[in-house]
Amino acid sequence: MISSLNPEQQAAVTLPPRHALVLAGAGSGKTRVLTTRMAWLIQTGQASPFGLLAVTFTNKSAREMLTRLTALLPINTRGMWVGTFHGLCNRLLRAHHRDAGLIQTFQILDTADQLAAIKRMIKGAGIDDEKFPPRDVQRFINGAKEEGLRPHNVAADDPHRRRLVEIYQMYQDQCEREGVVDFAELLLRAFELLQRNAPVREHYQRRFQHILVDEFQDTNTLQYRWLTLLAGGGASIFAVGDDDQSIYAFRGANVGNMADFERDYAQGNVIRLEQNYRSYGHILDSANALIAHNTARLGKNLWTQQGEGEPVRVTEQASDLLEARWIIDEIKALIDDGRLRREIAILYRSNAQSRIIEHALFSSAIPYKVYGGLRFFERQEVKHALAYLRLMDNPHDDTSWLRVVNFPARGIGARTLEQLADLAREQNTSLFRAVPLMTGKGGTNLARFAELIQQMAHEAQVLTLPELVEHVVHHSGLRAHYQNDREGVDRLENLQELVNAAAAFVAEENFDNLPAGRIADDRDVSVGDGMEESSAMSPLAAFLTHASLEAGDNQAQAGQDAVQLMTVHAAKGLEFDSVFITGVEEGLFPHENSLLEASGVEEERRLMYVAITRARERLYLTLAQSRMLHGQTRYAMRSRFLDEIPEEHLKWLTPREGRAAVRENTWSGAFRRGEAYNRPDGGTVAPRMPRSLTTGVTVGDQHFRIGAGVRHAKFGEGTVIGLSGMGQDAQAQIQFRDVGSKTLALGVAKLDIIAG
DNA sequence: CAGAGGGCGATTTTT
């Protein structure tokens, strides 16, 4: 089992039971080490399968871990605690729902549900949604929860913040009333349960002597505290991660957890996995050289036994359109060489870049697949059907109620619902319970809807889950509604797919012929001292949880050999023979929004590091001198990251401009040499130098240059990051410190130059 | 109650 591992991997797998940090570089066999460690612990009798807890961030990697584990050891993994943070916390809360103060059938709000709930609350409480935009409120609440803070823990020094805290509290009360929890709440609740309830805590602390964590660099503050609390009874944490691949700070990940963990728990017990089994030398050395520009790293240098391979190819095209066409031509050549389309990936920093590339691929009839976008359980029609199903389990879930009370239309208007909401608020109860208090025509329709829900709930006691889903799709009127809709074909298909998903779920979970709403008697998987309450759920409840925690694939035309398109973020953890990294330009990669703080550029650099290390054999970096963005043509300099990779690893397919010229603007470089420039439509433009790009632009008595510091009466202070046009038509793109980037007409906007 | 039209924002995203 371990003899095929390299010495470092072996050392990591067989570490004695104490806290350890494994710094695992890209392509160094991280998952292999993690799963082999689990298998080794079990096989050597140091742990039972139930004494391990392995936690990841995505369902996909949790599944992968289980698959690999069973390949190493023929054991039954059912009942093992291997899953995502959210999945495991959910499990904990179901088993101890009383201690956690939750109803057993609590539903989980996904991000969209949560936003809807916040909007509803803000409206209901008469809060000004201009001053408190629901999105900001959501971010505030989730941010607080991810730091482990309840409303009373949040420091609020100004009136606005104080109000936010009140809103947080109101939202919390609403969730409480409705029996729902959001994603962050799953973690915080589970943490508090362990923290406050000594018997429960001690039970799990005793049970899990080995805690293994994947992608440790992505943990947030709360997850870190949850882990160390759970390990507080003498368990060992085996944390695997790569600080150089930390790219999720924007959603709360705290890279600092790695250094903290080393200092506070794993001192002297750090293993580095630096041998890379994925990429050739030039690619790897490019990545190493780039990431060396970051400060505050834990430090790591990847090496490979494979040869240096091909240099990294770089091309600079005049426009985003030409960049896309160039890529397509190159892909055609790769395919002609006999390469598989699915082994070719096109990566971009932001989704907006995909459109033009897709268009070019489509025109050339090259099959491609875009990752990202709406996933199955997030689709409107699927969410509608799920809302009906949720109401069967818990009719007091107002979010679900409002989602479908009048969908399909059944004559229940906004006025009626406002009245209902008022009544419910007065009585401090759910919309469902307030229905009998309603009078008039609206009341009749509402009563009919409530009747429908109860009728369906009744069916749940008789029908199996797939039968019930089918019943709901039909009797809710959803099917009829979409049949009448000209564009409802896909939606009908998805509803049918939901029935199929329910059938597959029932088979997978061995629910057999159990009625959807019933709980089987024999499903306890509790171990040890009988501390754990039954976490058994009805097929319906289990399916709803599954739908919330696992949003499903976003696009699985599996089997199709297609070129892979995705953001760099989405590419993390994947690898391809050939990789194109596109838009390697200042402002795009690194993204301009990250330029304001040093740590932002470092995160962008890690992102580029992730992108580069996806490639096995061949890597392309492409950039465009001009690009259509937000309806405007923008001119960009080449990315600083290109200059951070030593020449010896690069092969320029288009001439590399002198550094100074490029820094100013690549286009102007061409213009200055008097070269014609090839227009995207195939024509040529006579050389014409846009003055603004080289010497800046003068408007009135002010002279603007790229890099100049300016002050605007309303937007505050900022830096000029782009210029276009001349004279009164000149426009400047300015990155403001507080309000982001804006494009202003220099002839109109009142700006003071304060520097440069 | 649905469809049209104005306004606004526009990195990255899993659960």
Add this chain to the structure above:
DNA sequence: TCGCCCTCTG
């Protein structure tokens, strides 16, 4: 420029 969201109107 584009797409989403909200509001207004018929």
